[in-house]
Amino acid sequence: MELSLSTRTVDHHTVLEVGGEVDVYTAPRLRERLVELVEAGARSVIVDLSRVEFLDSTGLGVLVGALKRLRAAGGTLALVCGHERLLKIFRITALDRVFALYDSVEAATAATDPDAGQSA
Amino acid sequence: MTLPDTTTTRPELSHLGQLERTAPTGSPERLRVLLIEDDPGDAFLVQELLVEARAPVDLEIATSVAEARSRLRSVDCILLDLGLPDASGLSGLRELLNETTGTAVCVLTGLEDEHLGIAAVGEGAQDYLIKGQVDGVLLTRALRYAVERKRADENARRLREAQLQQAESARLERGLLPQPLVDPSTAGLVSFYRPGRHRALLGGDFYDVVEVSPGRLQLLVGDVCGHGVEEAALGVTLRVAWRALVLAQVPDDAVLPALEQVLVSERRSEELFATVAMVSVDVPAGRATIRLAGHPPPVLLTEGRAVPCEVDPGLVLGVLPGMSCPAIEIDLPGSDWGLLTYTDGLIEGLGGDTYDRLGIEGLCALLNGYRDTVATPHELPRWLVGQAELRNGEPLADDVAMLLLNAGGAQW
Numbered sequence: 304m305e306l307s308l309s310t311r312t313v314d315h316h317t318v319l320e321v322g323g324e325v326d327v328y329t330a331p332r333l334r335e336r337l338v339e340l341v342e343a344g345a346r347s348v349i350v351d352l353s354r355v356e357f358l359d360s361t362g363l364g365v366l367v368g369a370l371k372r373l374r375a376a377g378g379t380l381a382l383v384c385g386h387e388r389l390l391k392i393f394r395i396t397a398l399d400r401v402f403a404l405y406d407s408v409e410a411a412t413a414a415t416d417p418d419a420g421q422s423a
Numbered sequence: 424m425t426l427p428d429t430t431t432t433r434p435e436l437s438h439l440g441q442l443e444r445t446a447p448t449g450s451p452e453r454l455r456v457l458l459i460e461d462d463p464g465d466a467f468l469v470q471e472l473l474v475e476a477r478a479p480v481d482l483e484i485a486t487s488v489a490e491a492r493s494r495l496r497s498v499d500c501i502l503l504d505l506g507l508p509d510a511s512g513l514s515g516l517r518e519l520l521n522e523t524t525g526t527a528v529c530v531l532t533g534l535e536d537e538h539l540g541i542a543a544v545g546e547g548a549q550d551y552l553i554k555g556q557v558d559g560v561l562l563t564r565a566l567r568y569a570v571e572r573k574r575a576d577e578n579a580r581r582l583r584e585a586q587l588q589q590a591e592s593a594r595l596e597r598g599l600l601p602q603p604l605v606d607p608s609t610a611g612l613v614s615f616y617r618p619g620r621h622r623a624l625l626g627g628d629f630y631d632v633v634e635v636s637p638g639r640l641q642l643l644v645g646d647v648c649g650h651g652v653e654e655a656a657l658g659v660t661l662r663v664a665w666r667a668l669v670l671a672q673v674p675d676d677a678v679l680p681a682l683e684q685v686l687v688s689e690r691r692s693e694e695l696f697a698t699v700a701m702v703s704v705d706v707p708a709g710r711a712t713i714r715l716a717g718h719p720p721p722v723l724l725t726e727g728r729a730v731p732c733e734v735d736p737g738l739v740l741g742v743l744p745g746m747s748c749p750a751i752e753i754d755l756p757g758s759d760w761g762l763l764t765y766t767d768g769l770i771e772g773l774g775g776d777t778y779d780r781l782g783i784e785g786l787c788a789l790l791n792g793y794r795d796t797v798a799t800p801h802e803l804p805r806w807l808v809g810q811a812e813l814r815n816g817e818p819l820a821d822d823v824a825m826l827l828l829n830a831g832g833a834q835w
Contacts, residue, residue, distance in 0.1 A: 360648035368694035396717035397738040
């Protein structure tokens with residue numbers, strides 16, 4: 304299945320909605336888009352993985368890379384991941400302790416102050 | 424100029440049967456040709472020749488190399504006049520060859536400049552044509568032949584590249600999958616590796632086993648995220664570093680932190696990380712200590728049942744260097760146990776009717792009753808991959824590495 308990416312802004316947060324499969328073939332496109340967003344000045348990024356069918360270790364690598372890039376720029380990255388299938392992967396890799404994970408975009412926006420990143 | 428007869432079969436048309444193989448639908452594929460010619464009279468002549476021959480050619484015209492530059496990539500063949508205002512002699516040809524890789528080039532020379540045509544072929548053009556000495560059929564054939572020759576050259580180049588890459592992959596694979604250093608009387612060991620569906624992508628799975636003292640084994644199974652030479656090379660580095668650390672009898676708790684330091688200092692990109700499972704087994708004492716860095720847990724096989732080892736996972740190596748990796752000890756009951764350590768490629772496939780992805784639960788469900796299904800430990804990994812592929816519906820996408828340590832040696 305293909306990867307789909309769409310970006311919108313919710314209360315000063317940049318929400319990147321990802322759908323389909325994030326694997327060794329499609330992960331470079333996700334990386335590109337995240338780099339573009341950070342370069343364009345996005346500092347509070349929420350990656351919505353609700354419609355992701357499959358995420359492999361290359362995809363995780365891209366998310367970790369984005370987290371590092373955003374932190375270095377004084378920003379924040381939150382992940383929306385409601386379903387168990389994906390949560391399992393975050394648990395096995397213990398990345399659930401590194402990423403801020405939320406059930407929904409609303410929960411992520413409520414928990415993240417869009418300006419917190421810049422002043423930090 | 425003579426009007427070519429296109430209806431009778433000419434001897435040179437016997438070539439076309441072969442040349443048209445790339446367009447198996449019957450009619451020859453249309454060629455997109457860019458003529459770079461500053462003389463409107465000569466350009467008109469070329470157009471007329473092609474029309475007369477009813478050649479399946481879409482001709483575009485540029486009057487200089489500069490004007491042609493933006494259109495190079497959208498054509499199959501370039502027909503280049505060697506006497507252009509902005510590029511005389513072979514300089515225009517060199518410029519074009521530098522800027523295109525897959526496009527064929529034919530040059531046009533005057534009768535007195537035939538030596539230039541020969542030199543052009545020496546520089547990389549596919550053919551040369553002498554103005555005034557070519558009819559429409561010959562021109563069409565030369566263009567098509569140039570395109571096919573360029574294609575054949577490109578294919579040969581790609582094949583050479585693929586062969587080199589394959590040799591490189593084979594070298595790296597040998598580095599990733601070593602000869603275990605284990606006395607067969609200590610325990611049975613079955614190692615297994617299966618490259619993923621996309622053979623061209625070298626995976627970063629690796630394993631190693633070292634008997635550090637009689638009855639004491641160290642096992643490692645790991646996976647560098649991503650696929651490619653970079654990842655595989657890092658996998659080899661990690662495996663060899665790990666082997667050196669355990670051979671040097673570095674305390675078990677210090678091995679993975681040191682391995683992470685090696686990863687951080689050797690990786691080319693910040694996005695490269697690795698998951699590993701390290702298992703230290705004291706066979707006479709019937710104890711195993713398991714440390715996981717972002718890796719799925721080993722499965723304990725005993726009394727015909729399969730149970731995942733409950734280990735609090737440590738973080739993937741390379742994400743936040745310096746985090747500690749918890750260790751848990753498990754009992755290996757009597758002489759009836761097997762310990763299966765694997766990479767996630769085994770459990771990432773589709774899970775059939777019951778599970779969305781096979782996962783750890785699906786893996787254990789497959790393994791339950793293993794003693795009745797699989798005659799010997801030696802056959803288990805291959806059988807397991809077969810079952811996983813059956814549920815996946817096609818070969819597994821990712822590489823799979825497995826180590827099965829078995830108390831009973833070659834028997835359950």
